[in-house]
Amino acid sequence: MSAPSSIDVGYVAQLARLKLSEEETRRFQGQLEQIVRYIEQIRRLDVAGIEPTAHAVDRSNVTRDDAAAPSLSSEEALANAPVRANGLFMVPKVIE
Template sequence: MAHTEIDIDKVAKLARLDLTDEEKQTYSAQLGQVLEHMEKLNALDLDDVEPTAHSFPLSNVLDEDVDEPGFTPEEALRNAPAQRENQVVVPKVVE
C-alpha cells in the first residue's frame, strides 16, 4: 500500500518537538506504518456495523447515590497545620 511521504519536520514543528535526524527517520517510518494500518481499516466495509462507544453494552455503571455519613469538621481538619472557622488556613499566594 502506497502512502504519501510524511513531512516529519512539519509534524515535529506542530508537536513542538526538536528531533534529531535519527529520530526523524524512526518516527517517519513509524508514522508510515500507522498510515498503512489506517488504509487497511478504511478498506473494511462497515456499512452494517452499528457505531458503539464500548465493545460490550454498559448499563447501570454508576452506583446508587446514597447519603452516607462523612467526616465531622474536626476529623477533616485534624491534620491541617492551621485552621480557622472550620477551614484550612494556607499562605496567601495571590495579591
C-alpha cells in the first residue's frame, strides 16, 4: 500500500470553511503532519476481508411512526438568530 501524500492544511481548511491566518495554517501544517504520520500506523494493519464498523450497536430498523409532534413557534425558532427579519433567518445575499 502506497503512503498517501501529506495533508494540505490550506486546501482542507477551505473545504471545512475555516478561514485560517497564515500563521495558523503554518502551525497546523506542522502539527497535523505529525498527527497524520501517527495515524498512518493503522495502515500497516492488514484488514483484508474485515467489514467496517459504523455503529457501536448492532441493530436495524429503528424508525418512528409518521405522527406529528409540536413544532417550535416562529419566535422560539428565531430567538437565537444572529440576524432575522420578517420571520426569516437572514444571511448575506446568496448568489446562484
